[in-house]
Amino acid sequence: xxxxxxxxxxxxxxxxxxxxxxxxxxxxxxxxxxxxxxxxxxxxxxxxxxxxxxxxxxxxxxxxxxxxxxxxxxxxxxxxxxxxxxxxxxxxxxxxxxxxxxxxxxxxxxxxxxxxxxxxxxxxxxxxxxxxxxxxxxxxxxxxxxxxxxxxxxxxxxxxxxxxxxxxxxxxxxxxxxxxxxxxxxxxxxxxxxxxxxxxxxxxxxxxxxxxxxxxxxxxxxxxxxxxxxxxxxxxxxxxxxxxxxxxxxxxxxxxxxxxxxxxxxxxxxxxxxxxxxxxxxxxxxxxxxxxxxxxxxxxxxxxxxxxxxxxxxxxxxxxxxxxxx
Amino acid sequence: xxxxxxxxxxxxxxxxxxxxxxxxxxxxxxxxxxxxxxxxxxxxxxxxxxxxxxxxxxxxxxxxxxxxxxxxxxxxxxxxxxxxxxxxxxxxxxxxxxxxxxxxxxxxxxxxxxxxxxxxxxxxxxxxxxxxxxxxxxxxxxxxxxxxxxxxxxxxxxxxxxxxxxxxxxxxxxxxxxxxxxxxxxxxxxxxxxxxxxxxxxxxxxxxxxxxxxxxxxxxxxxxxxxxxxxxxxxxxxxxxxxxxxxxxxxxxxxxxxxxxxxxxxxxxxxxxxxxxxxxxxxxxxxxxxxxxxxxxxxxxxxxxxxxxxxxxxxxxxxxxxxxxx
Numbered sequence: 309x310x311x312x313x314x315x316x317x318x319x320x321x322x323x324x325x326x327x328x329x330x331x332x333x334x335x336x337x338x339x340x341x342x343x344x345x346x347x348x349x350x351x352x353x354x355x356x357x358x359x360x361x362x363x364x365x366x367x368x369x370x371x372x373x374x375x376x377x378x379x380x381x382x383x384x385x386x387x388x389x390x391x392x393x394x395x396x397x398x399x400x401x402x403x404x405x406x407x408x409x410x411x412x413x414x415x416x417x418x419x420x421x422x423x424x425x426x427x428x429x430x431x432x433x434x435x436x437x438x439x440x441x442x443x444x445x446x447x448x449x450x451x452x453x454x455x456x457x458x459x460x461x462x463x464x465x466x467x468x469x470x471x472x473x474x475x476x477x478x479x480x481x482x483x484x485x486x487x488x489x490x491x492x493x494x495x496x497x498x499x500x501x502x503x504x505x506x507x508x509x510x511x512x513x514x515x516x517x518x519x520x521x522x523x524x525x526x527x528x529x530x531x532x533x534x535x536x537x538x539x540x541x542x543x544x545x546x547x548x549x550x551x552x553x554x555x556x557x558x559x560x561x562x563x564x565x566x567x568x569x570x571x572x573x574x575x576x577x578x579x580x581x582x583x584x585x586x587x588x589x590x591x592x593x594x595x596x597x598x599x600x601x602x603x604x605x606x607x608x609x610x611x612x613x614x615x616x617x618x619x620x621x622x623x624x625x626x627x628x629x630x631x632x633x634x
Numbered sequence: 635x636x637x638x639x640x641x642x643x644x645x646x647x648x649x650x651x652x653x654x655x656x657x658x659x660x661x662x663x664x665x666x667x668x669x670x671x672x673x674x675x676x677x678x679x680x681x682x683x684x685x686x687x688x689x690x691x692x693x694x695x696x697x698x699x700x701x702x703x704x705x706x707x708x709x710x711x712x713x714x715x716x717x718x719x720x721x722x723x724x725x726x727x728x729x730x731x732x733x734x735x736x737x738x739x740x741x742x743x744x745x746x747x748x749x750x751x752x753x754x755x756x757x758x759x760x761x762x763x764x765x766x767x768x769x770x771x772x773x774x775x776x777x778x779x780x781x782x783x784x785x786x787x788x789x790x791x792x793x794x795x796x797x798x799x800x801x802x803x804x805x806x807x808x809x810x811x812x813x814x815x816x817x818x819x820x821x822x823x824x825x826x827x828x829x830x831x832x833x834x835x836x837x838x839x840x841x842x843x844x845x846x847x848x849x850x851x852x853x854x855x856x857x858x859x860x861x862x863x864x865x866x867x868x869x870x871x872x873x874x875x876x877x878x879x880x881x882x883x884x885x886x887x888x889x890x891x892x893x894x895x896x897x898x899x900x901x902x903x904x905x906x907x908x909x910x911x912x913x914x915x916x917x918x919x920x921x922x923x924x925x926x927x928x929x930x931x932x933x934x935x936x937x938x939x940x941x942x943x944x945x946x947x948x949x950x951x952x953x954x955x956x957x958x959x960x
Contacts, residue, residue: 432771
């Protein structure tokens with residue numbers, strides 16, 4: 309039974325299309341192993357927010373688009389996102405995602421590798437059948453290349469205590485913002501907008517994505533693993549340093565640096581200690597300022613769009629998303 | 635320095651185009667981590683046979699095609715093949731491939747996951763830029779779905795002592811023959827052939843792929859790890875049973891079954907023992923008959939094609955390929 313996140317009740321124009329997006333994804337996921345099919349479907353149903361398809365659909369409402377086509381493209385984007393999550397969980401050896409065991413943790417890395425690969429293929433299948441031409445596939449494959457390079461960049465920067473804010477921003481542009489930008493671009497472009505409008509939409513999506521990832525990274529420092537659905541500061545143990553830590557390191561105590569040098573050997577107590585030191589060193593406070601800057605940039609961009617119901621929902625959603633939890 | 639396998643010296647019409655295929659692959663592989671880029675390039679240079687691009691190029695020579703376009707499509711196909719090899723080596727925990735360490739063994743599974751994902755993207759980027767329309771992308775994504783489902787089917791059938799010959803054939807159709815079929819189809823179709831000619835080409839490719847995989851599986855029973863470039867019968871230890879073993883099990887001694895029940899705990903001595911039992915039970919002999927059937931079918935198909943230089947090279951290559959080593 310297809311059920312989307314309760315937050316979408318506030319968006320009556322969008323909710324039925326997001327339900328249709330999820331249903332279409334379900335219909336397209338049919339592997340020859342019921343165990344793998346079920347694992348993927350359970351992951352999809354575990355309450356992913358469907359933000360990327362939501363932005364794709366909203367940006368398609370400034371022109372008169374074939375709704376079925378737009379729903380299929382939104383499904384392709386969320387399918388790609390799911391594929392990257394499954395593979396990220398292999399790379400990070402994550403145990404939990406969306407409050408349930410990751411596919412690797414439950415079924416092993418073999419299933420997780422192929423489940424992710426399979427979803428990449430489903431994404432391209434949906435794109436190939438519903439786009440109006442090769443142009444969107446070209447843009448999408450370029451975007452995917454940037455996303456992969458973002459992941460690769462993050463891997464390369466692991467455990468780098470001298471990581472700069474620019475390094476961090478480049479990383480999250482690749483691994484998160486790029487797909488938000490692509491969702492907005494595809495939504496606009498495939499609904500028949502001008503190239504200029506599609507690029508304007510993409511820029512707004514990039515800013516939303518950057519702000520979204522900073523907020524996500526801040527939440528790692530604010531929340532318990534029970535609330536968040538995944539272990540706290542596991543990323544730091546893996547050598548992935550995000551905005552609060554990068555800021556804190558700019559005026560860090562030797563204590564913090566000493567702790568971080570333990571690398572993969574960090575204990576849960578160490579991580580809690582790091583969390584407190586980062587807050588004490590104003591890392592979280594400065595990251596909040598940075599998130600606010602990108603949020604403001606995104607909201608200003610949305611205010612410049614033609615005023616209609618979609619524009620209002622875009623504004624509301626973006627504000628709600630980036631104000632969450634703090 | 636781009637260097638293709640010495641076997642192509644016998645195919646003067648093909649050799650320069652295969653060199654160009656390899657060069658184009660190199661030019662398109664540029665990740666943000668020189669370590670990963672180098673790892674992928676080293677794998678590509680370690681002597682992959684380039685069979686799939688060779689068939690793609692040969693089947694494009696029955697019509698007047700833009701050679702640069704055909705080379706790019708051949709590169710896309712080999713890139714996809716390389717991606718699946720990298721991910722297969724993660725799933726199988728393989729230590730060696732083409733006489734050198736696998737990417738997972740040398741750089742860890744994180745690098746291997748992203749390196750494979752990156753090559754999937756490069757494949758689609760090449761396809762999106764060089765095909766004549768969405769149709770080839772549609773066919774390609776359907777083919778990729780079948781390939782993934784072949785891998786998934788193989789994973790599901792692991793350690794199944796009652797595996798039938800039909801199960802085996804379905805598996806290798808998915809994991810190997812499908813890509814040979816796609817290479818031939820794309821070669822023909824994108825060079826401007828009729829739909830019927832492209833489908834005829836695809837069928838020949840499927841038969842070549844099936845015969846090729848059976849021969850490959852037979853070679854596991856005939857060769858030392860030094861000659862083959864990978865440990866012998868590692869697949870059996872992983873629970874992947876191929877034609878010789880499937881045939882041997884049809885009239886098996888309790889001794890063979892007893893050994894196989896050790897599953898992942900099989901020692902090198904056990905594997906050598908299994909090898910001897912399979913040969914003694916006529917498993918290899920029967921597998922050779924099966925390979926000969928599919929080889930004959932493929933060669934008959936090629937004989938029915940219009941006679942030109944490409945047709946003669948197709949015949950020679952297919953015969954050489956399927957006659958190798960025994």
